[in-house]
Each structure stands twice: as structure tokens, then as C-alpha cells.
Amino acid sequence: MGRPMKLAGLTSAAVKPAAAKFAAMVSVAAVLVAATSCSPTPEAAENKTLKIVYQKTDASTALDAVMQEAKKEVEAANSGVTVELQPIQANDDDYGTKLALAQRSADTAPDVFYEDTFKVRSDVDAGYLLKLDSYLANWDDWSHFNDAAKAAGRADDGSIYAVPLGTDTRAIWYNKAVLQKAGIPVPWQPRTWEDILTTARAVKASDPNVIAFNMYAGKGTGEGTVMQGFYELLYGTDSTLYDESAKKWVVGSQGFTDSLAFLKTLYDEKLAVSPAEALDANVWKKVFGEWFPQGKLAATVEGSYTPSFWQKGGAYEWAGYEQDMGVAMFPTRNGQDPGGVSMSGGWTLAVGVKSKNPDLAFQFLSTALNKKNALSYDINNSQIAVRTDVASEAEYLAANPFVKDVSDLVAVTHFRPATADYPRISTAVQVATESVITGKQSPEDAAAEYDATVRKIVGEDRVLEK
Amino acid sequence: MTIRRFLRFLPVVPSILLLLLFLLAPVAWSFYASFTDAALSGKAARDPQWVGADNYVRMFSENSFPLAAWLTVVFVVASAVIGQNVLGLLIALLMTRSRNAVSALVGTAVVAAWVLPEIVAAFAAYAYFNRDGTLNQVVGLLGGQGLDWLYSFPLVAIILANTWRGTAFSMLVYRAALAEVPRDIAEAALMDGARGWQRLAFITLPLIRSSIATNLMLITLQTLAVFTLIWVMTAGGPAGASTTLPVLAYQEAFKFGDIGYGTAVASVLILLGMVFGAVYVRLLREQRP
Numbered sequence: 001m002g003r004p005m006k007l008a009g010l011t012s013a014a015v016k017p018a019a020a021k022f023a024a025m026v027s028v029a030a031v032l033v034a035a036t037s038c039s040p041t042p043e044a045a046e047n048k049t050l051k052i053v054y055q056k057t058d059a060s061t062a063l064d065a066v067m068q069e070a071k072k073e074v075e076a077a078n079s080g081v082t083v084e085l086q087p088i089q090a091n092d093d094d095y096g097t098k099l100a101l102a103q104r105s106a107d108t109a110p111d112v113f114y115e116d117t118f119k120v121r122s123d124v125d126a127g128y129l130l131k132l133d134s135y136l137a138n139w140d141d142w143s144h145f146n147d148a149a150k151a152a153g154r155a156d157d158g159s160i161y162a163v164p165l166g167t168d169t170r171a172i173w174y175n176k177a178v179l180q181k182a183g184i185p186v187p188w189q190p191r192t193w194e195d196i197l198t199t200a201r202a203v204k205a206s207d208p209n210v211i212a213f214n215m216y217a218g219k220g221t222g223e224g225t226v227m228q229g230f231y232e233l234l235y236g237t238d239s240t241l242y243d244e245s246a247k248k249w250v251v252g253s254q255g256f257t258d259s260l261a262f263l264k265t266l267y268d269e270k271l272a273v274s275p276a277e278a279l280d281a282n283v284w285k286k287v288f289g290e291w292f293p294q295g296k297l298a299a300t301v302e303g304s305y306t307p308s309f310w311q312k313g314g315a316y317e318w319a320g321y322e323q324d325m326g327v328a329m330f331p332t333r334n335g336q337d338p339g340g341v342s343m344s345g346g347w348t349l350a351v352g353v354k355s356k357n358p359d360l361a362f363q364f365l366s367t368a369l370n371k372k373n374a375l376s377y378d379i380n381n382s383q384i385a386v387r388t389d390v391a392s393e394a395e396y397l398a399a400n401p402f403v404k405d406v407s408d409l410v411a412v413t414h415f416r417p418a419t420a421d422y423p424r425i426s427t428a429v430q431v432a433t434e435s436v437i438t439g440k441q442s443p444e445d446a447a448a449e450y451d452a453t454v455r456k457i458v459g460e461d462r463v464l465e466k
Numbered sequence: 467m468t469i470r471r472f473l474r475f476l477p478v479v480p481s482i483l484l485l486l487l488f489l490l491a492p493v494a495w496s497f498y499a500s501f502t503d504a505a506l507s508g509k510a511a512r513d514p515q516w517v518g519a520d521n522y523v524r525m526f527s528e529n530s531f532p533l534a535a536w537l538t539v540v541f542v543v544a545s546a547v548i549g550q551n552v553l554g555l556l557i558a559l560l561m562t563r564s565r566n567a568v569s570a571l572v573g574t575a576v577v578a579a580w581v582l583p584e585i586v587a588a589f590a591a592y593a594y595f596n597r598d599g600t601l602n603q604v605v606g607l608l609g610g611q612g613l614d615w616l617y618s619f620p621l622v623a624i625i626l627a628n629t630w631r632g633t634a635f636s637m638l639v640y641r642a643a644l645a646e647v648p649r650d651i652a653e654a655a656l657m658d659g660a661r662g663w664q665r666l667a668f669i670t671l672p673l674i675r676s677s678i679a680t681n682l683m684l685i686t687l688q689t690l691a692v693f694t695l696i697w698v699m700t701a702g703g704p705a706g707a708s709t710t711l712p713v714l715a716y717q718e719a720f721k722f723g724d725i726g727y728g729t730a731v732a733s734v735l736i737l738l739g740m741v742f743g744a745v746y747v748r749l750l751r752e753q754r755p
Contacts, residue, residue: 097721100506100723104511122507122508125507125512126511128511218703274614276614279703279704420508424722424723427722434704438704
């Protein structure tokens with residue numbers, strides 16, 4: 001059978017490879033952009049359709065509920081308008097990729113979409129987001145948003161391009177029973193990095209089968225690695241990722257190396273999960289779904305949205321979580337001021353530049369974020385409210401016993417440098433943590449490689465040696 | 467060209483056009499994009515700039531590319547050229563000597579892995595090599611201590627998985643080739659007192675040489691392109707230890723949004739495929755006087 005297929009085999013097998021396959025994907029998208037941008041589309045008189053793209057995960061259905069509600073309201077208010085919800089089932093990383101690919105073509109670009117705050121500036125640069133200033137000026141509710149929230153959607157040109165749904169903070173979540181079994185008094189509040197290690201070693205010594213103190217690392221957990229892990233360390237040293245005043249990226253800092261060394265200690269002493277588990281993109285599901293409820297994990301760094309997984313209707317319902325769990329502020333390295341570190345992010349809604357019905361699209365956005373919908377989203381998804389009128393609602397404050405603790409962390413929180421380069425820098429940090437916990441590189445070598453990568457990404461003139 | 471010849475040529479024109487449009491155009495676009503800084507987001511997404519050979523220069527200044535190129539070659543040589551090819555030939559040789567029932571049974575078992583869609587085969591392999599997977603359960607039953615294969619030996623695991631999945635193809639090719647070896651030549655050799663391995667080395671292998679070259683070419687090109695299997699089993703990790711070129715290209719283009727660099731890696735992959743292809747085509751040609 002060898003002979004007749006020789007020629008056919010050469011041509012098709014040579015070009016069929018995955019490489020060509022994805023080149024084809026990209027090129028089809030490019031062709032579509034070119035084709036649709038030059039053909040004028042007649043304004044549809046009626047039967048307008050709004051395309052809404054957002055992320056849907058098994059773990060969180062709060063956003064889906066808000067979108068369904070907004071769809072009902074907008075369709076009721078506008079006859080002839082159809083709101084087409086297109087939830088994407090994916091993790092944060094894949095969602096970002098799929099959204100960006102959809103935005104490349106006018107045919108697939110959504111009218112309204114769910115967008116991570118740290119991607120706002122980058123995507124504004126890419127020309128994906130519509131400027132919302134004139135719409136916001138006529139929207140009464142806008143005055144209820146707090147200033148930090150307004151800034152979240154602001155691009156380098158000073159205009160607003162996205163409106164946040166809520167924000168979050170990060171803290172240490174710990175299982176009181178597990179700590180008490182190891183003789184640690186609760187409530188527990190470590191003052192320094194050393195306190196964390198001391199406690200973790202005590203837990204490990206009392207029960208070697210318990211994961212003593214987990215911090216995410218590696219590319220598997222993506223942005224979670226840096227938001228619920230590395231940055232809590234880095235921002236608690238005297239270093240930082242980015243110098244806001246000089247507008248330069250920091251390289252060569254001792255804080256960076258020390259943060260990696262702390263992770264190395266956790267993983268080397270087997271206080272955290274095994275490196276193999278850490279690199280599993282689904283490790284967080286075990287954290288929330290198995291280890292905490294089963295008392296196999298003493299503590300981890302996680303977001304203020306943590307209770308949403310355990311609440312009634314959450315992905316991993318856990319009836320006793322309010323009594324069993326405690327929350328502590330992540331300490332600075334030596335307990336220096338302000339005593340703690342937190343990171344904030346959050347997601348926004350934005351309108352696509354290519355939307356054929358921008359007015360309607362904004363109407364959808366403002367409906368989804370009105371007081372009623374924002375309140376239900378913030379409660380069901382354990383978000384920190386960004387609308388002052390929602391934040392003062394008794395229902396919001398009573399949503400779970402941790403609302404006050406995690407909201408107080410706003411005082412010590414940091415935001416990621418939301419420059420267009422940020423997503424790639426974040427990946428470089430994730431790579432550094434992965435190299436260290438797998439033992440591929442020492443903290444010094446991994447930090448040096450990070451520095452080299454940063455120099456390559458942003459250019460020599462935008463780095464600062466510290 | 468005479469009109470007659472032109473008319474004879476006419477029916478193939480549509481297929482040539484389709485080939486150009488769907489096979490060559492993406493490849494050409496990929497080559498073009500590899501000289502730009504095209505990206506998924508940021509300024510470069512709106513207005514990609516021509517950056518010349520920057521992406522190619524970058525490849526050799528970063529550790530990830532040479533490592534991925536090396537892993538790709540190891541993966542192809544170990545799982546295709548040695549694994550699938552040799553195992554396929556061995557099974558085919560044994561099948562010609564075994565009873566029909568045994569041969570049918572073995573054939574079905576081997577082909578079963580081959581007809582599975584890649585994604586299904588990948589999940590099956592993941593379930594097998596996983597920390598709590600079949601392999602470790604068997605090892606545990608035998609009283610051994612299981613290993614975290616996908617973490618400790620990721621490349622070995624994907625090489626074994628790809629060998630398992632692809633051997634059927636080589637086996638089928640060699641079954642057909644062996645069936646065409648004239649019986650009387652083998653018998654004549656037997657009369658002359660040639661031993662089993664001598665007949666294999668001096669009679670059978672030279673006679674099926676062209677099938678060997680064809681088979682090597684096809685499985686090499688298929689293996690160069692393997693993506694799903696690796697992505698599902700290890701996603702290229704840990705720390706890049708199983709990142710082959712297709713995985714690297716995908717990561718750069720779609721995970722990190724750097725389409726320019728991703729397509730540059732893909733272009734190198736295409737070149738690598740062409741080099742392998744050219745070598746095999748030469749092997750085939752030399753055989754004929």
C-alpha cells in the first residue's frame with residue numbers, strides 16, 4: 001500500500017500539522033477582518049441583535065444569572081431587540097484568548113463583553129474597546145461608583161472604556177480546626193513571613209498528611225499564581241513590580257529574589273502541595289472542593305470571593321464553612337508598615353468598538369450594572385461592591401461573615417500595573433515561580449532570567465535597576 | 467501547450483486552486499506574520515509592524531526554543547522512527563508467521579489505538595500515566611511504589627503514548643509490503659542455508675525498502691505535528707520539559723498573545739518537516755535506477 005499514497009501523503013501530511021492548522025485559524029480571522037471592514041453594512045431598521053460574551057465556569061454562576069436578568073430587562077424595554085448571550089466555558093486564560101480572537105473580526109466581535117481589569121489598557125491599545133465617556137456623562141448611576149472603581153476602566157488617554165462589576169482582595173484563608181489541632185491559637189494573624197513558616201512547620205509536624213501552607217506557583221494556575229501568591233510576597237518587601245512614578249519596570253531587585261526563595265522554602269519543605277499538583281491548572285478546585293472541607297489543608301492565599309464557592313448554591317457547598325474557616329491579612333516580610341499586603345483586581349463590562357448598535361450595547365451594560373443587579377452579583381459572587389449605594393446595603397453586609405474582613409483589606413491593597421505589557425510580564429513571573437518550585441533554577445537564576453525577559457519585552461529604556 | 471493538453475489539465479484546476487487557497491495561503495500568511503510583531507492585544511494587534519528577522523533572532527536568544535527544537539527531534543526519532551516503525555515491522559513480521567486467529571486478534575488490538583480520535587487517545591494516555599492512573603495501580607498491585615510519570619518523566623510518557631497510538635499505521639504498511647515479498651526468493655535463501663535474521667537483513671528488508679522510506683516519511687510528518695496528545699497529557703510541562711515546537715508555537719501565539727513569534731516557531735516547524743520530507747524522498751529515489 002506504500003506506493004500509491006506517496007505523493008498525496010507528502011503534500012497533505014507536510015502542511016496539515018498543527019502549526020499550519022493554527023496559522024489557518026489566524027489567517028481566516030485576518031481575511032474576515034479585511035473582508036468585512038470594507039463592505040458597508042446597511043443599518044438594520046428592526047430586529048437588532050446584541051451579542052454578549054462572558055465567561056461561565058462550573059464554579060460560578062452569579063454572572064450568568066445577572067446576564068439572564070439584564071437580557072430580560074433590555075428585551076422588555078426594546079421591542080425588536082434580541083439579546084444573544086454567548087457564555088464561554090473556559091478558565092481565565094483561555095477566556096482571554098478566545099475573547100481576543102473573537103474581537104479580531106467584525107463578524108465575531110461581541111457588542112458587550114466581560115473583561116479582566118488588567119487587560120483593559122492593552123485591549124484599548126488594540127482598538128477593541130469603545131470609549132464610554134459620553135455615555136457615562138448621561139448615566140446617573142455613574143456617580144455611585146467609587147473612585148478606585150472608576151479608575152479601573154481608565155486607559156492611558158484618561159478616558160473610561162470599561163465599568164467594573166465588583167472588585168476583590170486577597171487574604172490568607174485558614175481552617176481553624178486544623179490549626180488548633182497543631183496547637184496554634186485562633187484567630188491566627190502572622191506578623192512576618194517567618195511567622196507563616198513557623199506555623200506551617202508546626203502544622204506539618206503535628207500531621208504530615210496535611211498541606212500546611214499552600215501558595216500557587218507555575219504557569220498552570222496562570223494569573224492566580226501571581227495574584228494569590230507571588231505579589232503578596234513581592235509587595236511585602238520593599239520592592240515592587242513597576243515604578244509608577246518613573247513608569248518603568250523594576251529589575252534586579254532583592255525583593256524579587258527573596259520572594260522566589262520563600263516559595264522555594266515552602267515547596268522544598270513540602271509545606272505546600274507537591275510541584276506536580278501545583279502545575280495542575282485545576283488545583284484550586286481541590287483547594288476549595290476537597291482539601292479545605294476535608295480538613296486536609298491548613299491555609300492558603302486566596303481571594304475575597306472564596307465564600308462564594310461554599311455558600312448555598314455555590315460550586316462546593318459546605319454547610320459549616322462560616323465556623324470552620326478564618327481569614328488573616330497576608331503579612332509584610334518583616335512586619336514593616338503597613339503591616340499587610342493585598343492584591344485587587346476584578347472584572348468589568350465593556351462595549352466593543354465594532355458594535356453596530358453602541359447605544360443599545362451601553363443600555364445593556366448599564367442594565368446589567370444597575371443597583372439591583374450589582375447587589376445580587378456582589379452577594380452571590382462574594383465580590384467587594386464598587387457602588388457605594390450597594391456597599392451600604394444591609395443585605396450586602398450580611399452576605400457572609402467575612403465581608404468586613406476582606407473589605408478592610410482595601411486599605412493595604414495593590415493593583416497590577418495595567419499597562420499594555422502587563423500580561424506578558426505576568427507570564428514571565430509565572431515562569432520564574434515554576435522554575436523555582438520544580439528545582440529547575442535557583443531563585444537567583446530565575447530572577448535573572450525574569451530580568452532578561454522583561455528587558456526584551458519592554459525595551460532597555462523602560463526598565464529600572466533597583 | 468496544445469489545446470488538447472490544456473483541456474486534459476482543466477479538471478484538476480479547481481483542486482489546485484483549492485490547494486493553493488487552503489494549504490499554501492495559510493502557510494504563506496504564517497511566514498509573512500513571522501516577520502511582524504502581530505499580537506492578540508496591545509498596539510501591535512491594531513497595527514502590526516514589520517520587524518524583519520527579529521522573531522528569528524529571538525528564538526536563539528531564548529532557552530525555550532532550542533530546548534523545544536531538541537525535544538521535538540527526540541520525540542520524533544524515539545516515538546516515530548524507532549518506536550512506531552520498528553515495533554510496527556516487528557508485529558507485522560510476527561503476524562505473518564502466526565496463526566490467522568492470533569494475527570487477527572493482535573491486529574485488532576493494535577488498530578484500536580489508531581482509530582481512536584487523538585483527543586480520546588490523549589485522555590486515555592493521561593488516565594493511564596496519571597498519578598492515580600492505571601499504570602500506578604498495576605505497579606501498586608505488584609507491590610511497587612508508583613511514580614508521578616507525567617511529572618517526573620513527561621517526555622518518556624508522551625513518547626510511549628505516541629508509539630502506542632501510531633504503531634498500527636506502520637504495522638499495516640509493513641503487512642502489505644511483506645505480503646508482496648515473493649515466496650520463492652525467501653525459499654531459495656532458505657535452501658542456501660540462510661538463517662532467519664540473515665533472510666530478514668539481506669532479503670526481506672531490501673525488498674521492502676521503498677515501503678520503509680514511505681512509512682518513515684509519513685509517520686515522521688505526523689509525529690512532528692502531534693499537539694493534542696502532548697497538550698492533554700502534560701501541557702508542555704513541567705517547566706518546559708515536554709514542550710515540543712507545536713506546543714511552543716501554540717503557547718506563544720495564543721497563551722501569550724504573541725502571534726508574530728508563534729508563527730515564526732511554526733515556520734521553523736514547517737521547514738523541519740520539509741527537511742525530513744526531502745531526505746526521505748531522496749532515499750526513495752536512489753533505489754530506482
